[in-house]
Amino acid sequence: MPKPLRADARRNRERILDVAEAVFDAKGTRASTEDVASGAGVGIGTVFRHFPTKTDLLKAIIGRGVERMAAQIQVLVDEGDPATAFFEFFTRMVAEASSKKTVVDLLGEAAEDLRADKPIGVWRSAIEALLAKAQDAGAVRADVQPPEVLALLLGTCQAAVSAGWDERLRDRTLAIVFDGLRARGPQP
CATH class of the missing domain: 1.10.10.60 (Homeodomain-like)
Known part of the structure; x- marks a missing residue:
């Protein structure tokens, strides 16, 4: 200790x-x-x-970010509208990525290491809860799984950072992504 x-x-x-x-x-x-x-x-x-080492410093920063994001996601899980909280979270992440390069590093770590014994496991659990609530509310397709959500988040955030998206392009792109995630008709 x-x-x-x-x-x-x-x-x-x-x-x-x-x-x-x-x-x-x-x-x-x-x-x-x-x-x-x-x-x-x-x-x-x-x-x-x-x-x-610089790596230790980066890990500490990423750890703080994971904890902050997990807390934000948990508020959305506990208090958010099930039909919109998932999309609100996704939008918030991409908006942060547009202005913060380390968010993409954080998402990269999330996609690579999803063990529950790490802080990222808590973050993943909260995303799963948000996704499940959105699916139960009929807002997100029933066949969407957490690894796909993480892949979409990582790809969208990386694109926002590397291409320097402005708010208008971000909103238009998210509208297309969300259209693909939204439930259509009766869910199985």
């Missing part, structure tokens, strides 16, 4: 993560740890004390 951090070390760690998230969102995974240290107002040694 790791030794608890002092209050100032906890603050530094959180500030590093906040700045790193902004830096990597703006510059993608090619951003440097020096950029992060400078933005956080700490030395590079402080960054490496908390995150020995």
Whole structure:
């Protein structure tokens, strides 16, 4: 069990993560740890004390993102309209991808590693619940499965990032994707 951090070390760690998230969102995974240290107002040694490698820092950022998204999805599962919450979630993810490069990295990890013992397993469970509720409400085709949803999310988010979609193109593209997901007529 790791030794608890002092209050100032906890603050530094959180500030590093906040700045790193902004830096990597703006510059993608090619951003440097020096950029992060400078933005956080700490030395590079402080960054490496908390995150020995750039990969460790990226994993921490992705972990925070997974937890945030899982919480947002859970609110939609618990409180959202079953007929619209699934589409709201999908739209939110693509909108974030348009402005945040790390969302695509996160989705890539989700597609590669869906074990329930990791935070991404919680995220996947929430997506499954959203999908099931939408299908029960007759809003999404009964033959759509979670791996297909993740594939569509990843592909759409990657396209939004690489092509620099504006809001109008994003909305038109999502309308086409959603048309393919929507239930038609009686469900089996």
